[in-house]
Amino acid sequence: MKGESxxxxxxxxxxxxxxxxxxxxxxxxxxxxxxxxxxxxxSEVVCAAAGVFTTNAFRAAPVVVSMEHLGEGRLRAVVAxxxxxxxxxxxxxxxxxxxxxxxxxxELGITAREVAVASxxxxxxxxxxxxxxxxxxxxxxxxxxxxxGQAAEAIMTTDTxxxxxxxxxxxxxxxxxxxxxxxxxxxxxTMLAFLTTDALVEPGELSNLLRRVADRxxxxxxxxxCTSTNDMVVIMASGLSGRRVRGEELxxxxxxxxxxxxxxxxxxxxxxxxxxxxxxxEAADDREAEAAARAVADSPLVKTALFGxxxxxxxxxxxxxxxxxxxxxxGVEVRFGGLAVARGGEPLGVEEGALREVMSSPRVDLxxxxxxxxxxxxxWTCDLSYDYVRxxxxxxx
Amino acid sequence: MKGESxxxxxxxxxxxxxxxxxxxxxxxxxxxxxxxxxxxxxSEVVCAAAGVFTTNAFRAAPVVVSMEHLGEGRLRAVVAxxxxxxxxxxxxxxxxxxxxxxxxxxELGITAREVAVASxxxxxxxxxxxxxxxxxxxxxxxxxxxxxGQAAEAIMTTDTxxxxxxxxxxxxxxxxxxxxxxxxxxxxxTMLAFLTTDALVEPGELSNLLRRVADRxxxxxxxxxCTSTNDMVVIMASGLSGRRVRGEELxxxxxxxxxxxxxxxxxxxxxxxxxxxxxxxEAADDREAEAAARAVADSPLVKTALFGxxxxxxxxxxxxxxxxxxxxxxGVEVRFGGLAVARGGEPLGVEEGALREVMSSPRVDLxxxxxxxxxxxxxWTCDLSYDYVRxxxxxxx
Numbered sequence: 001m002k003g004e005s006x007x008x009x010x011x012x013x014x015x016x017x018x019x020x021x022x023x024x025x026x027x028x029x030x031x032x033x034x035x036x037x038x039x040x041x042x043s044e045v046v047c048a049a050a051g052v053f054t055t056n057a058f059r060a061a062p063v064v065v066s067m068e069h070l071g072e073g074r075l076r077a078v079v080a081x082x083x084x085x086x087x088x089x090x091x092x093x094x095x096x097x098x099x100x101x102x103x104x105x106x107e108l109g110i111t112a113r114e115v116a117v118a119s120x121x122x123x124x125x126x127x128x129x130x131x132x133x134x135x136x137x138x139x140x141x142x143x144x145x146x147x148x149g150q151a152a153e154a155i156m157t158t159d160t161x162x163x164x165x166x167x168x169x170x171x172x173x174x175x176x177x178x179x180x181x182x183x184x185x186x187x188x189x190t191m192l193a194f195l196t197t198d199a200l201v202e203p204g205e206l207s208n209l210l211r212r213v214a215d216r217x218x219x220x221x222x223x224x225x226c227t228s229t230n231d232m233v234v235i236m237a238s239g240l241s242g243r244r245v246r247g248e249e250l251x252x253x254x255x256x257x258x259x260x261x262x263x264x265x266x267x268x269x270x271x272x273x274x275x276x277x278x279x280x281x282e283a284a285d286d287r288e289a290e291a292a293a294r295a296v297a298d299s300p301l302v303k304t305a306l307f308g309x310x311x312x313x314x315x316x317x318x319x320x321x322x323x324x325x326x327x328x329x330x331g332v333e334v335r336f337g338g339l340a341v342a343r344g345g346e347p348l349g350v351e352e353g354a355l356r357e358v359m360s361s362p363r364v365d366l367x368x369x370x371x372x373x374x375x376x377x378x379x380w381t382c383d384l385s386y387d388y389v390r391x392x393x394x395x396x397x
Numbered sequence: 398m399k400g401e402s403x404x405x406x407x408x409x410x411x412x413x414x415x416x417x418x419x420x421x422x423x424x425x426x427x428x429x430x431x432x433x434x435x436x437x438x439x440s441e442v443v444c445a446a447a448g449v450f451t452t453n454a455f456r457a458a459p460v461v462v463s464m465e466h467l468g469e470g471r472l473r474a475v476v477a478x479x480x481x482x483x484x485x486x487x488x489x490x491x492x493x494x495x496x497x498x499x500x501x502x503x504e505l506g507i508t509a510r511e512v513a514v515a516s517x518x519x520x521x522x523x524x525x526x527x528x529x530x531x532x533x534x535x536x537x538x539x540x541x542x543x544x545x546g547q548a549a550e551a552i553m554t555t556d557t558x559x560x561x562x563x564x565x566x567x568x569x570x571x572x573x574x575x576x577x578x579x580x581x582x583x584x585x586x587t588m589l590a591f592l593t594t595d596a597l598v599e600p601g602e603l604s605n606l607l608r609r610v611a612d613r614x615x616x617x618x619x620x621x622x623c624t625s626t627n628d629m630v631v632i633m634a635s636g637l638s639g640r641r642v643r644g645e646e647l648x649x650x651x652x653x654x655x656x657x658x659x660x661x662x663x664x665x666x667x668x669x670x671x672x673x674x675x676x677x678x679e680a681a682d683d684r685e686a687e688a689a690a691r692a693v694a695d696s697p698l699v700k701t702a703l704f705g706x707x708x709x710x711x712x713x714x715x716x717x718x719x720x721x722x723x724x725x726x727x728g729v730e731v732r733f734g735g736l737a738v739a740r741g742g743e744p745l746g747v748e749e750g751a752l753r754e755v756m757s758s759p760r761v762d763l764x765x766x767x768x769x770x771x772x773x774x775x776x777w778t779c780d781l782s783y784d785y786v787r788x789x790x791x792x793x794x
Contacts (some may be wrong), residue, residue, distance in 0.1 A: 035595055055719075055722050056718040056722065057717070057718035057721055057723060057724040057725075057726070058714055058715070058717070058718035058724070058726050058742070059718075085711075087711070088711065088714055088726065088742055088743065088744060089742075089744070090741070090742045090743035091741065092743075122711070122712070123711030123712075124710065124711050124713065124739060124744035125744065219711070229714075229718060266710070300781070300785070301789055304785070304786050304789035304790040305789065305790065307636070307786065308789070308790030308791055310646060310790070313521065314482075314484070314485065314519070314520030314521050315520075317626075318453065318455070318520065318626055320454070321453040321454035321455035321626060322453050322454075324454055325453065325454050326454060327454040328454075329454070329455050329485065341484060342489070342521060345455070345485055345486075345487045346485065346486065346487035347486070347522065384697070384785050384786060384790075385786060385790075386783050386787075388697070388701070388786075389701050389704065389781060389782060389785075389786055390703065390783075392697070392701035392705070393701040393702065393704040393705030393707070393781075393782075396703055
């Protein structure tokens with residue numbers, strides 16, 4: 001990622017680091033544990049805004065409502081709850097999502113169309129709107145510039161740590177929080193991310209930028225190959241830094257921010273013990289490279305081998321060959337941590353001690369050359385452990 | 398499956414039940430455990446023969462050789478080893494596979510082109526041809542009409558039981574053995590099946606029939622969505638019953654046989670605790686139905702929920718919606734064991750005790766209506782348990 005090598009300064013504050021943003025997280029009772037489960041993010045001024053949303057056919061009610069509200073590329077607030085996804089809840093779910101936006105708008109003195117709504121948690125249960133509205137009131141009353149950490153906690157489901165980051169670029173800041181790669185009891189998998197900046201930028205440009213950056217970060221991670229009904233990334237740009245940016249100026253820091261948040265999601269992947277970077281090069285084109293990387297990343301045989309610290313390149317070539325049935329073994333090379341283990345359809349002798357060291361690391365780099373073009377792609381994933389099974393099997397309805 | 402409701406008589410004998418076939422399984426030392434690892438199946442007469450093979454780009458050497466040898470639709474023998482897949486072994490692997498056919502042909506007094514070769518086991522290791530040739534000698538010397546059970550054992554890898562069956566139809570018999578849904582230490586996933594019949598049938602017709610039947614049986618099972626480099630189904634028809642069959646007459650018993658063997662593979666799926674039948678109906682066409690059924694069957698979230706006995710329809714609709722992004726929730730219904738749990742984008746209240754009973758069974762039926770056409774498909778799969786992770790993570794290279 002080019003963005004990461006650029007010199008940005010890390011700053012405190014998460015989504016509240018850029019000028020104009022306040023946040024709060026509260027516990028309104030949607031989670032039985034009593035942990036924080038509702039947050040509000042609010043901007044002093046109307047923001048240029050953009051979003052990218054799940055491609056799942058069964059988009060949850062809050063996704064539908066947020067897509068509508070982002071139609072004009074303007075937002076002033078986000079309201080999000082955990083503990084209930086408000087997905088597969090029909091007409092009533094849609095009404096509830098709209099009511100969340102209206103309640104937040106009422107508390108904040110803005111219009112409902114200026115509010116994005118997000119939910120994450122159980123699929124197929126109606127929201128308890130009394131709790132939700134009480135939570136929105138509380139959160140609106142406790143908004144502060146120091147509230148980003150609470151807000152990041154309030155969107156957690158099976159996440160084991162809150163995920164936020166912020167940094168300062170040339171004259172402006174970007175901040176963000178995310179949750180995900182967690183499936184909550186009993187029915188869910190969702191990735192949410194909310195990003196802020198005080199850079200001055202037009203909604204149309206912001207939207208293009210977000211799409212490009214999300215495609216290289218959030219769209220490059222996979223824990224189990226499942227696309228949730230609730231996935232959403234929303235960005236709000238307050239412009240309060242006064243610094244007008246061209247696309248590329250914002251793209252760098254935004255790429256660094258989203259790259260960091262996306263990696264945090266994978267690191268917190270359910271049951272994950274290793275962070276694995278899969279780089280495919282020499283594909284026919286970038287699309288093919290990405291498909292090949294995903295095929296390897298989503299193979300349960302590869303993932304369990306990674307859990308076992310096994311440099312099992314046989315499973316890697318099996319996954320490649322299954323996903324690209326016309327691939328010629330002659331041009332293929334597989335490397336773990338820089339050590340070539342297979343090339344041109346034949347095994348290579350590798351020093352076992354060196355390989356064992358590479359595979360026992362919490363970060364494993366798997367590189368694959370396909371030998372038939374200039375396409376390349378990188379995907380970030382994690383291993384498949386006993387704990388993945390425990391987390392997803394032991395919850396009962 | 399229509400074939401299963403027809404009245405065929407189960408008979409003893411496996412691949413040796415039809416007239417003209419002998420088999421043997423021996424231990425030649427490829428498996429460190431000292432268990433049987435090589436088998437020969439031999440016909441008294443030249444057989445009409447056909448095969449279906451893996452679509453993986455990296456077809457193992459024995460697959461390449463068997464495809465060549467089946468070019469004329471005639472075979473007299475199969476030689477197969479476990480413990481080493483002879484895959485990703487380059488030119489030397491090809492020479493070894495040809496040498497296996499030649500050695501078997503020499504022992505049996507036939508030509509090498511009349512021998513199909515199969516291997517299953519570790520990917521990326523060269524065969525110890527001394528052991529293999531000694532094994533072929535031994536097996537050829539101990540061929541018998543009672544050898545089917547030994548042969549079925551000799552192709553096992555992580556299989557926990559041998560898989561064979563045979564039955565008598567109107568004037569002829571069919572028999573078969575299979576292995577699979579097991580990945581052997583350290584690098585493999587392979588499904589092999591060898592079928593025999595004494596029906597009189599032309600090679601061309603046999604080939605069409607095998608393709609049709611395999612598509613409805615072996616191609617409808619999935620343990621972990623991985624397509625091996627070594628998969629192969631081969632059928633040999635000796636004609637010794639003297640009974641000339643038309644396609645449909647053979648198709649019924651063959652479908653029953655392959656259906657049984659395919660189900661046995663899923664039942665023996667690595668770590669499997671439940672056999673799950675996924676039926677999709679009302680799809681736009683059969684192809685869409687199959688894709689949807691596979692998306693659900695291969696979802697690790699669905700599979701872990703099944704392991705946990707959780708009627709987690711939220712994960713089922715998530716998988717459906719992710720695989721068919723234009724699907725309308727209005728027409729969708731999901732049933733576990735006949736109990737409707739979700740319909741038209743809204744949850745349904747279901748009696749929990751009844752649902753718990755359905756989900757705690759070792760056989761679970763999951764039915765999905767898509768509400769947009771007449772396409773249908775059935776896929777057989779198993780759950781994802783701790784043991785799947787153990788089996789595939791705890792072996793080290």
